[in-house]
Amino acid sequence: MSVDIYKFDESILGSDSPDPLRFAFVKKHSAHAGGSSMPVPPPQQSAIFSRITSETTTSKKRCLYIHVPFCRVRCTFCNFFQNAASRTLVDEYFSALMKELKKKAALPWTQSGIFHAVYIGGGTPTDLSPEQVKTLGQAIHDYFPLTADCEITLEGRINRFSDELYLGALDGGFNRFSFGVQSFNTQVRRSAKRLDDREDVLKRVSELAKEDKIPVIIDLLYGLPYQTKDVLHQDLTDFMSTGAHGLDLYQLVVGGSAPMLNLVEKGKIPPPATTPEKAGMYELGVKFMADHHMKQLSVNHWAIDNRERSLYNSLAKTYAEVLPVGCGAGGNIGSYGMMQHRTLATYMNAVNEGQSTIAMMMKQSPLEPLFASLKSGFDRGIIQASKLPVFMGEDTFNFLMPLFKVWHDKGLVELQERSLVLTLAGSFWSVPLAQACIQVLTSEMSIAVPQASNH
Ligand SMILES: C[S@@+](CC[C@H](N)C(=O)[O-])C[C@H]1O[C@@H](n2cnc3c(N)ncnc32)[C@H](O)[C@@H]1O
Ligand code: SF4
Structure with a gap:
């Protein structure tokens, strides 16, 4: 048939x-892409979560995802922004996060298997203090069963990425950095509300890559306002010049809540590229990578050599289970998908009162x-x-x-x-x-x- x-x-x-x-x-x-799933009514969610995480099973590959929902400034294109960072708020959140982390680590389900990849994403996890980054990394190592070659990524940005933060990450046992650069071009960056100019970003990425202790991966977007094909070509040339170990090249897809659309409507910035224009930019990117003999790991990810494995990205997109920790984190266990509370106060109350942190649960399609x-x-x-x-x-x-x-x-x-x-x-x-x-x-x-x- x-x-x-x-x-x-x-x-x-x-x-x-x-x-x-x-x-x-x-x-x-x-x-x-996504498949259809059936929402689980809220009164049943907690009992289902308890049931699936009291089971012991070692059959599947697993990832741990920890979310840090703060950014210093909201970038105009971004669909992921949740909260403006302030030291007090980040500190309060960090205590709740550590509480939840320990609780989830102690679940029979967690202890019965082994985790192949850990991803601290955001938001901007590099807005945590050096001490917090170190504590978080050490807690992951202390409380979770990890594979010997577990990939442990710290996501974030170059802005205010100090030597202390770098040392905190090393002490915490992180072994991969994923920095959002988006574009090196200063005009593109300023119009997107990115905080540093080209020279500063180039200098810092190059320094970190040159240290060569932790692989450095960068994200670039294509299709941003002012980012012509020539600018993209220069962005890719700049990436190569830094010696960074891998590249994600993402098509800009601006969602409803991103400030960019409003700015374009008011005539403050030119519109982002159209889809056919972005297709031409993708072509340029793929050709550039092939000309530079980069190793293509997926349709939008390249590595300079075998050091970059992009394990989390490939596992989380396949059959692996993902344990979510933190405000706004998403994951899946058993045949259930789940999203944690996205509102900071609701999340922190739930953790502090020992309640469920799940906001939404879906029974996945068979x-x-x-x-x-x-x-x-x-x-x-x-x-x-x-x-x-x-x-x-x-x-x-x-x-x-x-x-x-x-x-x-x-x-x-x-x-x-x-x-x-x-x-x-x-x-x-x-x-x-x-x-x-x-x-x-x-x-x-x-x-x-x-x-x-x-x-
Ligand atoms: C959630 S962000 C976190 C990274 C970090 N906070 C930063 O500022 O670079 C992860 C990646 O999502 C991508 N991203 C954000 N907004 C996007 C959009 N509108 N379309 C496509 N990719 C987007 C960016 O490349 C970004 O590096
Ligand atoms: S791109 Fe990064 S820093 Fe900018 S708003 Fe999105 S998550 Fe925050």
Whole structure:
């Protein structure tokens, strides 16, 4: 059996265009593809969390995600901003965070397995004090079962990243830095409300990379106001000049709450790049990386050498379970997805009164393992038939083959015997392609098993 694709429209099949890189789809709406899930009513959430975390299981790979929801200044493009940082607030939050961390570390579920990757994300975790960074890192080592080669990332920014902070991170046992740079260009940075100028950022990234004790990975965006193709080319050249160990190159996707749209509307800054313009920038980036013999780890991630593994990114996008800690952290355990409270006061009250920190819980679709496998394949740029779980007793790769053939004819994928390789255009559109597979499978399953959509 295989899917009858002719009932699906261009949002699934892609449009017929001689230029699929720019025009196969209209635009990318979000950073990640997602499958459908059923909300768990709030009164049941706490009991379910207790049940799944009192179970002992060692079968899956695990990650720990810790969220630090503060930033000094809100960048105009950002969808992740939660709270303005102040020393008192950060200190109060840190005590609550450590309490929650110890409590979650003591769960039978936590102690029964082993964690392969830890990610301290934000917000801006580098706004913690050097002592807090050290304490946090040491607590992770002291309380959690970690693999010997566990990747422990501290995310943040170069702004006020002092020598003391660096030493705090080393003492805390962090072994990977992920710094958001976004662009080195001073005009682009100032218009986005980034705090330092090009020369300062270049100097500090280069110094940290040169130390060579902890790999330094940087994030660049493409499509920001004032960031022409020439500016992007210079950004990539600047990245190479720093000697940093890896690069994430993300397409700018501005969400509803980001201040940029309002500033553009008022004529204060030029609009960000259109989707076809961003497609051209992606092409430039991919070519630049290939010309410089960078190792491509995924559709938007490159490494200079084998030191950068990007373990958290690849594990958290696959079948790994993620234990969430902190205000606004998200994760998944068993077949449940969960989001912690996003409001600081609610989160801190919950921790201090020994209550549940979960704001939202979802029972994942029974197809989630398959969706995760597809998302991971599309993120890597290669979908292997052997890695996909079966779909309703069928070989998933064969089931989706009619869709893959349409994409092949549109220049989005290359078909090999038992694998699908994304072209440059397919790599640019990898999230809509993953989402299309998920939608097709969800709709076929609800036709075959109507009650599936109710569970
Ligand atoms: C949540 S931020 C935290 C990083 C850090 N606070 C900083 O300022 O660089 C992680 C990454 O998300 C990416 N990001 C933020 N806003 C984005 C947007 N609107 N579209 C695409 N990526 C975005 C940026 O590249 C950023 O480095
Ligand atoms: S990019 Fe980083 S510093 Fe800027 S608002 Fe977003 S999370 Fe905060």
